[in-house]
Amino acid sequence: MNTAGRDKGMQPLLEVENLVKTYSRRRLAGSGEGVRALDGVSFSIFRGTTLAIVGESGSGKSTLAFCLACLEKPTSGAIRFEDKDIVTLSEKDLRAIRRQMQLIFQDPASSFNPRWGVGEILIEPLALQGNLGRDEMRTRAHALLEQVGLSSSMEAKLASELSGGQRQRLAIARALMLEPKVLILDEALSALDCSVQAQIANLLVDLQSSCGMTYLFITHDLAMAAHLADEIAVMSKGRIVEHGAPNKILNQPQSVITRELLAAVPRLGFAGTRVAES
Amino acid sequence: MGNYPWFAHRHVFLVQFGVLLQHASMGSILEIRDLRVAYRSRNGDLSRALDGVSFFLGPGEVLGVLGESGSGKSTLALSLLGLLPRDSVVASGAVLFQGRDLLKAEPRELQAIRGKNISLIFQEPSVALHPTMRVGRQVRQILDAHGMGDRDELVRRTREVFETLFAEEAERIARSYPHQLSGGQRQRVLIAQAIACRPSVVIADEPTASLDPTTQKEILDVFRGLRKNLGLTMIFITHNPALLSGFADRVLVFYAGRVAELGPAKRVLTSPKHPYTQALFRSIPPLDEPHDAGERSLPTIPPDPNRSFPPRSGCPFEPRCPERMEICKSRDPGFVSLSESHMVSCFRYENQ
Known part of the structure; x- marks a missing residue:
């Protein structure tokens, strides 16, 4: 390619x-x-x-x-x-x-606030940019959760309750929230x-x-x-x-x-x- | 009273022991029998x-735990060293070391055994060392704690251990602080601590997980050398099967707290029999034949849909097993002996 x-x-x-x-x-x-x-x-x-x-x-x-x-x-x-x-x-x-250009690290556990829910973690980067309404952000968060192989019902879980693989999926989903190119x-x-x-x-x-x-x-x-x-x-x-x-x-x-x-x-x-x- | 964990009531197959321990009588150093440990969560549930x-572990043997x-x-x-956290419950079993059951040992007895007879090497060398103490002193302290002689003797023994691990560099390294050392050197200091008292058994829990391949190889070579020169007996715990090849004598494959497969390393690593071991090995990309343009997805093990549900009867791998049969759902597979030393916990092999 x-x-x-x-x-x-x-x-x-x-x-x-x-x-x-x-x-x-x-x-x-x-x-x-x-x-x-x-x-x-x-x-x-x-x-x-x-x-x-x-x-x-x-x-x-x-x-x-x-x-x-x-x-x-x-x-x-x-x-x-x-x-x-x-x-x-x-x-x-x-x-x-x-x-x-989003960066994903070796250990996502240390880059998430353990007391935050999965939903909050996903929405935060977008909220910081401040271009979208809350509903739009949630819709995108749900779509991305499904895309990375987590179910959207996971939204309410805490980051600390996820397994290592789930956390890395979440890190990828969070990076994708901003629609990066790299x-x-x-x-x-x-x-x-x-x-x-x-x-x-x-x-x-x-x-x-x-x-x-x-x-x-x-x-x-x-x-x-x-x-x-x-x-x-x-x-x-x-x-x-x-x-x-x-x-x-x-x-x-x-x-x-x-x-x-x-x-x-x-x-x-x-x-x-x-x-x-x- | 009457609050025994659910699995304490379970029927214990004595036959399994018989098979597993058939060689144990001929001088094993460490013997683990039907060990059942659970953790109690905050709401009282046991997992x-x-x-x-x-x-069992034979003298001079390297057992890989995968x-x-x-x-x-x-x-x-942790249970081999009596270091289980407080929220753990040992439901049954025995850890026999020199005729003593470590699970029943007094804290003081355990204290004397740890580091001296059985020692543990942890995963993360940067966390396990004291940051503001020279590493030589950190090794000497261990010898001191176990009363290995007077001051001169301690210094002599410390130097000896450092020479074993660092050759000409021994003196310089011993005088260094952890932050002045590379990851591989720090890991070697931890090994020095672990072998300083000449223990009968060394347990290494993912000792190379945080190192790059070159350093990983260096550490594995250190273990190989120690084994040759000191006749080290070792339990090497890892999630990377490739590390065990050419190093471990036997491999024990764990799945969901049970032994799925146990056998000679060569056999288990090149022609595994348990469906879990097979699936695990398939998910590792091969180095020798990189992918073709079209084929880019690795075979994975499907997730367990009922993972969070209370434990069921039957084989623990059944929900994810590509070769599951009807019987796997309801009955517990015992051990099937494929040869004198290779056994697998799977119904597939029962009638062969």
């Missing part, structure tokens, strides 16, 4: 160019040296496709997510979203952009059980085929990255060391980092993995 | 966490 977009000369939805993010580390005496969390990262994502970013912890994946979601200001470089450079935008203009998933499946991971992965695939959602899927799970993504970018020390189609990355890894990552993945010698359930 | 669990969240894995770990 991605290459198709490129062939037709389509504009990428999101384009990152030479992104650098330096965190300064202050010492007690003298000026501190900087830590380059991102050291010249460039890539582009086309509408309706998935780019997976894989790498060890500390490779800069999460910093990248934060920069894209406009939660951190990059030190230099450009992030073009629909051809607009969002790095230079004012805080006011950023608000409009932020709703179009979902940035930062280790969004990592804390879930294998069987629940599969359910949420399927939900992501369904949303992509029904609404043309675009994903930036940040993970250290290479198998899941290969399953979901059209392209994989391997990061190490703030740089992208390898970028290509999943098949290529898995079968003909070029960089040492990718080979190491692949070698570290524990494998299950189970042969029946591809058996389709009737 | 079962462990529902008749029996197994199960999804809520299946009772962590309750098992």
Whole structure:
């Protein structure tokens, strides 16, 4: 899909160019040296496709997510979203952009108020924007609950009463309330059980085929990255060391980092993995 | 009085024990017999966490315990150490360690056993360590608490443990604070704490869950090394079956607080027999053959429609089972032995 977009000369939805993010580390005496969390990262994502970013912890994946979601200001470089450079935008203009790029974290439990009901949690982001009436917001909340595989009768439940998988579905529903164009998933499946991971992965695939959602899927799970993504970018020390189609990355890894990552993945010698359930 | 939990009245299949414990007589270190634990909610209802669990652990063995969240894995770990929270009810069962039933042990006895004879490694290394104390001291404290010698002896033993886990870096790491260490190093400090007193059994509850694959592998290699050099006996609890391959000797699959399948790791991991184990493994995307363009949905286990309802009779996996039969609804499957050491709790295999 991605290459198709490129062939037709389509504009990428999101384009990152030479992104650098330096965190300064202050010492007690003298000026501190900087830590380059991102050291010249460039890539582009086309509408309706998935780019997976894989790498060890500390490779800069999460910093990248934060920069894209406009939660951190990059030190230099450009992030073009629909051809607009969002790095230079004012805080006011950023608000409009932020709703179009929603971030989903590893543990949604810590991003919900445990005493709030599911309904309130869903409506809050919209209420903050303040464009819709209460009834309209509720209708949308119901529709989204159904879409992510929770029933609308769950509206009255408390966030703390949900299971891990249900909470992650709710996090996705809340992100979708604002009708974003891009979902940035930062280790969004990592804390879930294998069987629940599969359910949420399927939900992501369904949303992509029904609404043309675009994903930036940040993970250290290479198998899941290969399953979901059209392209994989391997990061190490703030740089992208390898970028290509999943098949290529898995079968003909070029960089040492990718080979190491692949070698570290524990494998299950189970042969029946591809058996389709009737 | 008379307020026994519902499952205390249940008929106990003694035959099951017989099968499960047939090797137990030959020197098992730890033996769990028909353990039933429930949690009492605020309104007094009981929900079962462990529902008749029996197994044994042989010396030098690594037993992998596999199960999804809520299946009772962590309750098992806690009950082996007498650390169950106050709202739990142990309805029946025994945890036998060196001839003693830990469930009946006095708090002081347990205190002496924990960390010294049986130790636990938790999931989250950043929470389990004291943030403002050098990690060397945190290991030494454990040796001290169990009276492992005078000051010089404690220092010597601490150094020894750090050398086992960190080789040349031992001294530097021991002098560090937790925040100066990486996730993998912190996890190794927890392992140092756990093995400092040379315990007979180490229980690791998702010890690598928060680590990336490279660090995960590093920690697994640490365990492999310890096992080879110290003959460590271990219960390794995880939800990721791939971690157990090439590491565990036997695998015990948990479902809804029960043993669904128990057998040699190689067998269970490559050709699982219980429909739950099979469905679980199928839901994991394979690394070696990425998806084709058209095929993007992973086989999942359908949710249990009656999940919140009071427990029913019959097999707990029946509502979600792709291979359910009429009998599964009403009767409890016992254990079927597929071979001397591989057993599965499923009616499918009863007449084979």
